Amino acid sequence: MSIPTAESHTRISRYGMVNSFIVKEEDGLTVIDTALKGTGKKILAEAKALGRPIVRIVLTHAHGDHIGALDELHAAVPDAEVLISSRDAILLAGDKTLQEGESGKLKGSYPGAKTKPTRTIEGGERVGSLDVIATPGHTPGHLAFLDTRDRTLYCGDVFSTLFGVYTTARANPLFPLPTMATWNKELELESAIELRTHEPSALAPGHGPVNIDALEQMDDAIAKSAEIAAKS
Ligand SMILES: [Zn+2]
DSSP, X not given: OEEEEETTEEEEEETTTEEEEEXXXXXXXXXXXXXXXXXXXXXXXXXXHHTSOEEEEEOSOOOHHHHTTHHHHHHHSTTSXXXXXXXXXHHHTTOOOOOTTOOSOOOSOOOOOSOOOSEEEOTTOEETTEEEEEOTTSSTTOEEEEETTTOEEEEETSEEOTTSOEETTSOXXXXXXXXXXXXXXXXXXXXXXXXXXXXXSEEEESSSOOEESOHXXXXXXXXXXXXXXXXX
């Protein structure tokens, strides 16, 4: 099912829970995250309906529910750029060793992919209309993307909106999975606070519907996560 949510993008959802987004750009389409294995056909069908080529695949992070359809999609559009942070590119390649300065334990599934990034990207760069924002915590190299045209924020797994807006530093009792997959909750909370400062007009997460006017809900989610962090 594809759900048009704004002029600038189309949401492709698996089970209403796992999202991929197609962002319309002047030079073609940018796919943000590929969702679960088997989602490639839906993404390609939606791109066909939009009548423009997929020129880029950008990944917020290397968890299996975000890179699941990367190989099948890349096989269909081999000339598209494939972009991910240099840190999560290591995870995408199947290497789960912690890097210098990192501690704790990586969580969630990192199945890796055959597809290699054509280039790695970092916070502060621009990809088409998207500002790249470093948001480590859920994974060490997590990235978010802010569309500078309408301020839609593709926040990956920094926030989830299924059954309410939550950071992934604090588990939503109705949908705890993204939080269970968070590597470093302190960093994740800092990244959530950083994203709020960008004043997004809409929150487009990896899991759940796109929330328009989500600033108050983001504030609430951050405050509740901070309370938990203070207690622990
Ligand atoms: Zn994740």
